[in-house]
Amino acid sequence: IKEETTLITIFGGTGDLANRKLYPAIYRLYAKGFLKENFAVIGTARRQLTNELFRQQVASSITSIADKSQIQEFVSHFYYRSHDVTNQESYKVLLDLSNELDSKYSLKGNRIFFLAMAPTFFNEIAVRLKSEGLVDTEGYQRLMIEKPFGHNLESAQELNDALGLAFNENQIYRIDHYLGKEMVQNVSAIRFANPMIEALWNNRHISNIQVTLAEELGVEERGGYYDNSGALRDMFQNHILQVVSLVLMDYPLSLDKSDIRAEKVRLLRSFDVPEVDEVNNFFVPGQYDANPEDATKYKAYRSEDNVDPKSTTETFVAGKLTSHSDRWNGVPIYIRTGKRLETKKTSIVIEFKNDRPNLFDDSNEQISNTLVIEIAPNESISLNINVKVPGQGLVTQPTVLQTSADSVDPNAPEAYEKVIHDCLRGDATYFSHWDEVALSWQLVDRIYEGWATHPTSLPNYASGSTGPEAANELLAKDGFKWYPLS
Numbered sequence: 001i002k003e004e005t006t007l008i009t010i011f012g013g014t015g016d017l018a019n020r021k022l023y024p025a026i027y028r029l030y031a032k033g034f035l036k037e038n039f040a041v042i043g044t045a046r047r048q049l050t051n052e053l054f055r056q057q058v059a060s061s062i063t064s065i066a067d068k069s070q071i072q073e074f075v076s077h078f079y080y081r082s083h084d085v086t087n088q089e090s091y092k093v094l095l096d097l098s099n100e101l102d103s104k105y106s107l108k109g110n111r112i113f114f115l116a117m118a119p120t121f122f123n124e125i126a127v128r129l130k131s132e133g134l135v136d137t138e139g140y141q142r143l144m145i146e147k148p149f150g151h152n153l154e155s156a157q158e159l160n161d162a163l164g165l166a167f168n169e170n171q172i173y174r175i176d177h178y179l180g181k182e183m184v185q186n187v188s189a190i191r192f193a194n195p196m197i198e199a200l201w202n203n204r205h206i207s208n209i210q211v212t213l214a215e216e217l218g219v220e221e222r223g224g225y226y227d228n229s230g231a232l233r234d235m236f237q238n239h240i241l242q243v244v245s246l247v248l249m250d251y252p253l254s255l256d257k258s259d260i261r262a263e264k265v266r267l268l269r270s271f272d273v274p275e276v277d278e279v280n281n282f283f284v285p286g287q288y289d290a291n292p293e294d295a296t297k298y299k300a301y302r303s304e305d306n307v308d309p310k311s312t313t314e315t316f317v318a319g320k321l322t323s324h325s326d327r328w329n330g331v332p333i334y335i336r337t338g339k340r341l342e343t344k345k346t347s348i349v350i351e352f353k354n355d356r357p358n359l360f361d362d363s364n365e366q367i368s369n370t371l372v373i374e375i376a377p378n379e380s381i382s383l384n385i386n387v388k389v390p391g392q393g394l395v396t397q398p399t400v401l402q403t404s405a406d407s408v409d410p411n412a413p414e415a416y417e418k419v420i421h422d423c424l425r426g427d428a429t430y431f432s433h434w435d436e437v438a439l440s441w442q443l444v445d446r447i448y449e450g451w452a453t454h455p456t457s458l459p460n461y462a463s464g465s466t467g468p469e470a471a472n473e474l475l476a477k478d479g480f481k482w483y484p485l486s
């Protein structure tokens, strides 16, 4: 275990993300010894708070996971300054405190800036960090930012240009917390540590791929944010396309970040971008309606708080991606994500071709082999195969080879713990590069353009269902079916 030395400044230090995810993640790194003596955290936000009150807030965010005897010592590394993003004076205050903590804890000028607040402020903060000298240190300076990275290609480009005034590409860690998940990282191991699997990973043997990111919850308290976003921006542009690129990218030269990024970018470039008039043949929007059997508990999206009663925001998208790469030409890659679906499920399903003559006395057709990587709610890998029914005759039946639930380590790091640790170590492998962000916005912009030109009538699926019927037709046209959600 290597102890890291750093100052982490969190903009939005009183917010939901900081309290729910960041402080627990930093605590876990501390409990494991990755952070010990030589670290400090500055929380900054609009509210006036003393260090003492801030430490109490941090302590309460970790009580359920922390070792009681460590809490006081841990929170003594936390400091608070109130701050107004647009006020130059605030940055001077932060600069003084940063320099003071740098010498107090021997931080070697290493600085991480975490922007845990609304993206409208990102440009301004980056520019001020530079102009007020906060990034002028001997050590490293790294910027961690959350989604959303822009609203479309144009705004993403503007944001990127502004960040570029203070940080170069290697210093920008665009978080996609899905890439910090254990099973998502396991995709690389499953593929590249198993020649048997990698040998089959192409259009000769795979008939279709399905990536599902289904949520059971609705928009909850985030109606105001979500109504300006939608499933395509909130889930597809980042999480889904990132998972898809890890699953489909070519064999990298090494697991080094630049080699992995190069392959992910090449893959994204190989996706066909449909013409505006063709978009609806490939991408299906959906919006949840009330559930007719329980309309009070499961109300329509348009009746949610802070949502426009005539909203056309999509709470669901199903899509078919096609690639013109040598490896994937001809293999449909289906994706779907949505809110208020039947069940919560994140999975990757690889369905293999089933085109050999059946030599057995089966009345039922043999199942196609499928490799299923489940990311949530459970973590598992399973392979569906056919075996012989015991006894007389040669009849087959399906069975499942599955990793046992015990193999999931209960102490496995949580996604934010991983992403912060990676940033501390300077490893940007599981963050998104600007090239990937730009390519994914290009596709998303085109889909919105297509949907705006040929609108679909919304809402079109009942809360608690498996999504709109059109999502099933998308696969049925090609002779496939969605792998069951539950």
Ligand code: NAD
Pocket: 011, 012, 013, 014, 015, 016, 017, 018, 044, 045, 046, 047, 083, 084, 085, 086, 115, 116, 117, 118, 119, 146, 147, 148
């Ligand atoms: P939040 O509203 O709970 O917190 C916002 C923080 O910013 C608060 O600490 C607030 O005091 C501070 N702030 C607002 N205006 C300010 C100003 N003018 N000057 C100084 N400080 C100011 O938001 P959140 O849910 O923590 O989300 C933060 C960011 O992370 C957003 O961009 C969000 O989209 C993203 N995000 C959040 C989550 C999550 O789980 N909460 C998940 C993914 C992405």
